[in-house]
Amino acid sequence: MLDSGGFTELSLHGQWTVPPAQYAAAVRRYADEIGELERAAIQDWMCEPQILAKTGQSIYDHQSRTVASYLNLLWLDDELPWMxxxxxxxxxxxxxxxxxxxxxxxxxxxxxxxxxxxxxxxQSTREAVRIVEALYACGLRLHGFGFKTTGLREVHHLLYSSDSLAWSFNARHHAPLPGCTHKTCSNCPKYALAWRNRLLASLTDWHQDTTPQPHIAA
Incomplete structure (x- = not known):
């Protein structure tokens, strides 16, 4: 799964500096040369207050640009798995x-x-939980961007998948795993998988009795 890096783009520049055609071409290259690409996020526009302050636009403007990004990317390459x-x-x-x-x-x-x-x-606030519950009730298969352990414990049963860099930040402050020769495990698949397994084991069983196990991406 590919994240578009939208938060970094907007927080640093107040706009997308990568044209849609360039982004679509890059995703096409990743899909062809790396392979196994399941989903690629569009060039969406976040709506956090600090991002709105940076762009000087409204929530509606950001939503319109987000929807337009999906349509533009589909037009540029409709064979890629745009999310x-x-x-x-x-x-x-x-x-x-x-x-x-x-x-x-x-x-x-x-x-x-x-x-x-x-x-x-x-993600762990009552408002965020209410949003996830309502969108799940609409019949959407949701992917949660940047969901940490506290948030997942609240809504993991309503998400189809999620991602997080929490494992990487954690690894930067700990010694490498036994057998690892790199300086830190901040980019280590072995560390990421161990973190994922611990996270899944910490989720409550009763949520998982009637819904599929979530896919937690590193």
Missing amino acids: PVLQGWTLDDYLRCIDMYAAMGIDLTVEPLVGLGSVCRR
């Missing part, structure tokens, strides 16, 4: 974003995966 992303801040914002996709002929309920943006820094 639409929902953006917003309140629950009503996210529901409006669903409607905006629908107005462009995109039914998110039939998409293999739908990214959920602008929740990673408030």
